Amino acid sequence: VGLGSAKDAVGPGEELAYFIQYKNNASVSLEDAVVSVRLTGEMFDMSTLETSGAADLLTNTLVWSPAQTKALEILEPNEEGQVSFTIKVKSDYPAQNRGDKNFTLKVDARIESPTVPPPLNVGKTANFGAVETKVAGRLAMEAGAYFRDAGAKVVNKGPFPPRVGVPTNFTVHWDLTNFGTDLNEVEVRAKLGDKVSFIGKVKNNAGSDLQFDPATREVIWRIGELRAGAGALDQMPQAVFQIEATPGASHLGQYIPLLGSTEVKAKDNFTGLDLRNSLSPLTTRLEKDSTVRPSDGLVRQ
Helix, strand or coil, X not given: CEEECCCCEECCCCEEEEEEEEECCCCCCEECCEEEEEEECCCEEEEEEEECCEEECCCCEEEECCXXXXXXXEECCCCEEEEEEEEEECXXXXXXXXXXXXXXXXXXXXXXXXXXXXXXXXXXXXXXEEEEEEECCEEEEEEEEECEECCCCEECCCCCCCECCCCEEEEEEEEEEEECCCEEEEEEEEEECCCEEEEEEEEECCCCCCEEECCCCEEEEEEEEECCCCCCCCCCCXXXXXXXXXXXXXXXXXCCEEECCEEEEEEECCCCCEEEXXXXXXXXXXXCCCCCCHHHHCEEC
């Protein structure tokens, strides 16, 4: 019996398809063969299981017998076939403690028949197969722009609602949460809008210093290493920086684009995969600032 699964590593929420292939290598026909599979791993979402076999969700076991698969009644010499099932990886990790990381999904398959080819003297004919898959981590990020920012103890200057030709300050928050695996080479970057300048750093509690590249107009935060559970089980890695926007006449009645798409990338230490995430651009609509109304961000004369 052999198990087919093309991937060594998968991500949370991904759908997996498993194929259990079997072949009678004996010189006689095998009768009443039974294929069974045992699923082991906290990240299997058993509620998404789809299979033609009989499923026991208490033991996470699947069984295909002649009752479900007629071809298993008699397997002629050299005859082969397969059964299959699909299941999704859970979207959320069951992590509760620091040691809860590096999750794996294991599938053990077995086929057996009461027919025993001569000259063997055993109770039944059986064979085994197994496949193990690593579950990659997930790096979640939130980005928000604020005019009133008591949390960062910053007083932003300038008019709000913003006015044409008059500079207004805003603060941008980047918050990270890491699930499932330890990461390295963690980096966040985003490009400032056309009428926006970088004033300076306010706060950074993780990794190297926040930097601004005048040539590319990008704000860059290199965190480096990030442990599993960072931001969920302990302090959230956060960077805060201040910017200044001076709207032009073309922005009248519109929101000012403050920051382009925020890109975050990392290397997963457990699976070796490159993790990437992208957030929508930020404007003076200031969705995260609960002290303002959406219409306040529209530029006035």
